[in-house]
Amino acid sequence: MAILIDEISRTFGEFLLLPGLTTKEHVPSNVNLRVALSKHKIGEEPRAHLNTPFVSASMQAVSGSDLATALARKGGCAFIFCSQSIEAQAEMVRAVKEHKAGFVESDSNLSPSNTLADALKLRQETGHSTIAITESGQKHSKLLGLLTSKDFWEYKDDLSRPIMEFYTPMERLVYAEEGVTLQQATEKLWKSKKECLPIVDAQGCLQYLVFRKDYFDHHSNPDELTDEGKRLFVGAALNTFDYMERAKALLDVGVDALCFDSSDGHTEWQAQSARTLRNKYGPAVVIGGGNVVTAEGFRYLAEAGDVDFVKVGIGGGSICITREQKGIGRGQATALMEVAKERDRYCKETGIYVPICSDGGLNFDTHIIMALALGADMVMMGKYFAMTEESPTPKITFKGQRYKPYWGEGSNRARNWQRYKQSEKPELVFEEGVDAYVPYSGPLGEKVDVSIAKIKATMCNLGVLTVKEMHQNARITRVSELTIVEGGTSSVQQLDRIQVQS
Numbered sequence: 001m002a003i004l005i006d007e008i009s010r011t012f013g014e015f016l017l018l019p020g021l022t023t024k025e026h027v028p029s030n031v032n033l034r035v036a037l038s039k040h041k042i043g044e045e046p047r048a049h050l051n052t053p054f055v056s057a058s059m060q061a062v063s064g065s066d067l068a069t070a071l072a073r074k075g076g077c078a079f080i081f082c083s084q085s086i087e088a089q090a091e092m093v094r095a096v097k098e099h100k101a102g103f104v105e106s107d108s109n110l111s112p113s114n115t116l117a118d119a120l121k122l123r124q125e126t127g128h129s130t131i132a133i134t135e136s137g138q139k140h141s142k143l144l145g146l147l148t149s150k151d152f153w154e155y156k157d158d159l160s161r162p163i164m165e166f167y168t169p170m171e172r173l174v175y176a177e178e179g180v181t182l183q184q185a186t187e188k189l190w191k192s193k194k195e196c197l198p199i200v201d202a203q204g205c206l207q208y209l210v211f212r213k214d215y216f217d218h219h220s221n222p223d224e225l226t227d228e229g230k231r232l233f234v235g236a237a238l239n240t241f242d243y244m245e246r247a248k249a250l251l252d253v254g255v256d257a258l259c260f261d262s263s264d265g266h267t268e269w270q271a272q273s274a275r276t277l278r279n280k281y282g283p284a285v286v287i288g289g290g291n292v293v294t295a296e297g298f299r300y301l302a303e304a305g306d307v308d309f310v311k312v313g314i315g316g317g318s319i320c321i322t323r324e325q326k327g328i329g330r331g332q333a334t335a336l337m338e339v340a341k342e343r344d345r346y347c348k349e350t351g352i353y354v355p356i357c358s359d360g361g362l363n364f365d366t367h368i369i370m371a372l373a374l375g376a377d378m379v380m381m382g383k384y385f386a387m388t389e390e391s392p393t394p395k396i397t398f399k400g401q402r403y404k405p406y407w408g409e410g411s412n413r414a415r416n417w418q419r420y421k422q423s424e425k426p427e428l429v430f431e432e433g434v435d436a437y438v439p440y441s442g443p444l445g446e447k448v449d450v451s452i453a454k455i456k457a458t459m460c461n462l463g464v465l466t467v468k469e470m471h472q473n474a475r476i477t478r479v480s481e482l483t484i485v486e487g488g489t490s491s492v493q494q495l496d497r498i499q500v501q502s
């Protein structure tokens, strides 16, 4: 007879944290969110770590190079999706590794014959108000000038007029030549009191733009995660099919961490693939495995797969219909608690700590906090990042609200059949994810700052200063449905939520 596990599968919303003693030391500025990304002997430094315990899901609608850049600047790591060609994925990794802080590639470019109406349309699409005017209208062509909102009046000028009548030409611009350092560029911006400094090559073709606002931005990212050469840190996903070829291409362009992307990682395929990579590239390469929801799954990947970290979670993702389609999965809190217990047991036996990552279903900052308290070293999120400016999808407006598309890797849209081995054929037989929209939530940096502020504030309430201390000292209580109701507002009217009747 099948084994029945009597314990109920539980999820984050069923728990609350109890405060501990908050001493004068327990202030947010003393909280350190640095966590290990790779396995390590107790007492030794891990080969890789995160400054912020956030990683982004390997999904087409989430982890492109812009998002990876923005997340590394906040101290986390993106895993660039593998449901694309090896060349395209390696190119995304390369773009992050070659990112020169403060030097941005112009994404808004037009030619002088375009109209003001074209400029307004482009501004709406990109959200950027500085448009480079180049000979061909492409970003690396000869730079002729810049068009900003100061060059024309949207409601007064004739929008059908060509840009050539309005833009500020090179003779009146301050610019610099390629090779200039960020410090020199910033100095030039400061002295000229300009907002934007174009950088051109010897032929006068546009290479980068340096913005005054990025100078301030840089100063507000003290947690930036970089490699030894001060290049931004980035991860990439692998499948168990073309992993040898893919890993080589990714490592060649400088990827910092690899991670198998599979809905069920408790398989011989994954363990053997991870081992093969380990044998070829040695202990230095960081390899993540998963997903698992059981103690056995964790131990199998740690032992047979020799992986660096293990992702936990099946069926909890916001776009996921795996539980409905196949009836497998586990409440995320229960899965996490069981795997964290096994990680600690494994650590006691071997002296080796294998970090775990809670993947999927984190809908609120309180869920992130609870995942960390229940034993996760880091969290992987899809929806959270898909909503941000830097995710690779365009914004759309519906009934006055802005949204971004978000689809599962197991949906027909992504067709990531390697992630969902459903048959021997290279196709999805049935969908395990939906194709949807999520509200637009603005720039990633601002969103992460708020989440981090909440995590740090809660940790101060608990009387802990590190994620490790949180694992050891958090006291968690189960809540009744009425307690959850009690936690919301009661018998009050919030003015902004009252429907105005006319």
Ligand code: IMP
Binding pocket: 057, 058, 059, 263, 291, 315, 316, 317, 318, 319, 320, 321, 322, 359, 360, 361, 362, 380, 381, 382, 383, 384, 407, 408, 409, 410, 411, 432, 433, 434
């Ligand atoms: P979210 O943060 O709740 O949006 O969940 C993201 C996670 O869902 C990813 O990291 C994957 O583990 C998982 N996932 C991605 N695509 C699919 C899918 O199509 N079906 C089921 N799970 C998915």
